[in-house]
Amino acid sequence: MREALRWTGEVSRVVASRKDDKWFVSIRVHTDDANTMVQMSLRDDKPAVGVDVGINTLATCSDGTKYENPRPLKRYLRKLARANRTLSRKTFLSNNWRKAKSRLASVHDRISCIREDSHHKASTAIVRKASRMGIETLNVSGLLKNRKLAKALSDSALSRFLTMLKYKAERRGIPLTEAAMFFASSQTCSSCGSKKSELTLRERIYHCGECGFTCDRDVNAAINLCPV
Ligand SMILES: [Zn+2]
Structure with a gap:
């Protein structure tokens, strides 16, 4: 795996480290402040962006x-389920139990690395193109009632993704609006503002019965989250 440096400037320090069987490299780069100034001055030309987050599509x-x-x-979520099943069949504290436990930990680790990498890339791309941003507020107490493993994992990852968007926006001086917790971004028509009483998860296209507006469901929610 390789990747080009994302910053230009003088490299002043490179540290290689190892955690379990994985190697990491951290690189310190002295960037030119002028780059930041250019980004700031271009900001006015950029649009306001609303961001809807989800489990299948990370961000719309x-x-x-x-x-x-x-x-x-x-693929790794399937492996995770399998590693969990394997562990549950082993005798507690036996050698095989320890092996299965370490296998499970490494799958967890792999998942969080893949997820974090994609979240960093998406959140950076989004803050780069926005002058102002709007995001939703996840209902955390609602999430705690959820006992399905994969779903709960995704949900905690989504709130981390929103946190990432927040601090990256702040770092660039981009104003960010958070919608009220129970704001119905998915049910509301982004064209006329009327609200559907029911919208199932299977309805991928939003069609407004009042004004006839038709749009991708997630894009409709994102428009509703967009700051005016
Ligand atoms: Zn409408």
Whole structure:
């Protein structure tokens, strides 16, 4: 795996480290402040962006751009379920139990690495194109009632993704609006403002019965989250 340096400037320090069987490299780069100034001055030309987050599509922007969750994630979620089943069949504290436990930990680790990488890439791409941003507020107490493993994992990851968007926006001086907790971004028509009493998760296209507006469901939600 390799990747080009994302910053230009003088490299002043490179540290290689190892955690379990994985190697990490951290690189310190002295960037030119002028770059930041250029970004700030270009900000006025950029649009306001609303961001809807989800489990299948990580982020949908009000301009219609989508950032998918990476494909390897699904494969690793299956492996995670398998590693969990294997562990549950072993005798507690036996050698095989220890092996299964370490296998499970490494699958967890792999998943969080893939997820974090994709979240960093998507959140950076989004803050780069926005002058102002709007995001939703996840209902955390509602999430705690959920006992399904994969779903709960995704939800905690989504709130981390929103946190990432927040601090990256703040770092760039981009104003960010958080919608009220129970704001019905998915049910509300982004064209006329009327609200559907029911919208199932299977309805991928939003169609407004009042004004006839038809739009991708997630894009409609993102437009509703977009700051005015
Ligand atoms: Zn409408």
